Amino acid sequence: MRWTLKPKPKRSVIDKLSEALNVDVVIASLLVQRGIETYEEAKQFFRPSLRDLHDPFLMKDMDLAVARIEKAMANHENIMVYGDYDVDGTTSVALMSSYLATISSQVTTYIPDRYGEGYGVSYQGIDYASDNDITLIIALDCGIKAIEKVAYAKSKGIDFIICDHHRPGDQIPDAAAVLDPKREDCKYPYKELCGCGVGFKLIQAIGMGMGQTIQDLLVYLDLVVTAIGADIVPITGENRILAYYGLQVINKNPRIGFRAMLSQVKKEALTITDVVFIIAPRINAAGRMKHGLHAVNLLTEERYESALQFASEIETYNSDRKDADKSITAEALTQILSNKEEKGNTTVVYEEDWHKGVIGIVASRLIETYYRPTLVFTKSGEKLAASARSVKGFDVYNALDACSEHIEQFGGHKYAAGLTLGIHQYKAFKQKFEEVVSNTIDKKLLTPEIQIDTPLELDQITPKFFRILKQFGPFGPGNMTPVFMTENVNDTGYARCVGADEKHLKCKVRKNGLEMNAIGFNLGSKYTSVTDGQHFKIAYTIDENHWNGAVSLQLMLKDIK
Structure with missing residues (x-):
């Protein structure tokens, strides 16, 4: 994972907003990063109003x-x-x-x-x-x-x-x-x-x-x-x-x-x-x-x-969908390895009997293993149909446009698209797509990025801080859940792998005498990074843990270094 620390806004702007809202400088800094610099803009952000909908x-x-x-x-x-x-x-x-x-x-x-x-x-x-x-x-x-x-x-x-x-x-x-x-x-x-x-x-x-x-x-x-x-x-x-x-x-x-x-x-x-x-x-x-x-x-x-x-009925369809995407993802990963194509800058796979309804999900799953622009093809009538998914920062729609001589039709967005082409066009398209992506993608985009909003110390994570943080929602593109970084923490000796196949990591981090529970989904492989009293740094979001009627704050780990 690439850790990228977002640029820190001007201190004078942060201080001015912090004073106007009577909030600490971390909250003010997060707001300024989101383009909110005045009391009025903050009011609109924290209290969305139907009056602000456009005519x-x-x-x-x-x-x-x-x-x-x-x-x-x-x-x-x-x-x-x-x-x-x-x-x-x-x-x-x-x-x-x-x-x-x-x-x-x-x-x-x-x-x-x-x-x-x-x-x-x-x-x-x-x-x-x-x-x-x-x-x-x-x-x-x-x-x-x-x-x-x-x-x-x-x-x-x-x-x-x-x-x-x-x-x-x-x-x-x-x-x-x-x-x-x-x-x-x-x-x-x-x-x-x-x-x-x-x-x-x-x-x-x-x-x-x-x-x-x-x-x-x-x-x-x-x-x-x-x-x-x-x-x-x-x-x-x-x-x-x-x-x-x-x-x-x-x-x-x-x-x-x-x-x-x-x-x-x-x-x-x-x-x-x-x-x-x-x-x-x-x-x-x-x-x-x-x-x-x-x-x-x-x-x-x-x-x-x-x-x-x-x-x-829909619950049954969803269960069938889960089974299909699991088995097709496994087949696609095998195909990539057997074709020795894991070295390229793209993933393009095809099997004529893959379920057309789940190929978009499978494309997303493949990106979790091979982080690069991905297309999953299946047969649709006399044609081939594909779902395309991209990595953050790369416009797959534009890449497909550059391959349009080998495509019958396509449409979609920057990060997700669909296309159809003739069976005879598949090989040439696959070659052209690899060529276009290789020539246009910034190679650093092929490593997943964690954007960190700001460094934070454990003593700054208080119930009041989290209450204000919750009001930043609803979260999503353009207003993602804030990600924090804390350096020089160590585990209290509580760390263990949990879940099916022990894929997840549960631990309790400590710094300057303060301790906090943390969980990292799919971070089980990082277990050895946190044991033996060694110090490490963590990237995380903050959430509430509800257990046996008690509510406590916990860190949702995104990565450990």
């Missing part, structure tokens, strides 16, 4: 989108809400369809089949709309590159409203409205909304025309925060406000589908991390193992007994 009509084409939906309502048109089978897509469809259902009975939903149709807007979906007299499709979390498909729909008398957040290509689809903050001609002040976030701005705009306030729409924010967490968008600006209030909804008044899904989870208050690791994988599992519509049905269900049934 949805600042988004390009929002007026056109609302006008087209109002026209559809007035003319009793059939409307189809279309979205992808991942978490952002299914939560978007659940949000938009359940909102529109409060003002129209002529709303249906459509999620493409991952295996039969693939990612994005499909011709099958448009044909389904045509066969069912649907004249308006609202596409969420997809569509920004669907030039030909939108034209095809238009030829059948079907209009599109696109709500997307992916990067547009050179051309914008000829739709009734295209909402995407990443459009170059869109002046919307916040560019990092997820697909569900763009959908929320649309229902906010529709609601304004009917005299609804933001308070009337709070019930939809449990869906928005789930998409924000799962899609790994920055939790800054407007996303931070939506996530903050979305977590309140999940914890105080979740929709029935969430209540059913969480009925077995014994936690007092869910954090964004819990949303990412408990809720999101279950929603995703439906689209991965069966069909994304199962997730939409759960998220829009209003009867608790039915929701429990849907949740039980």
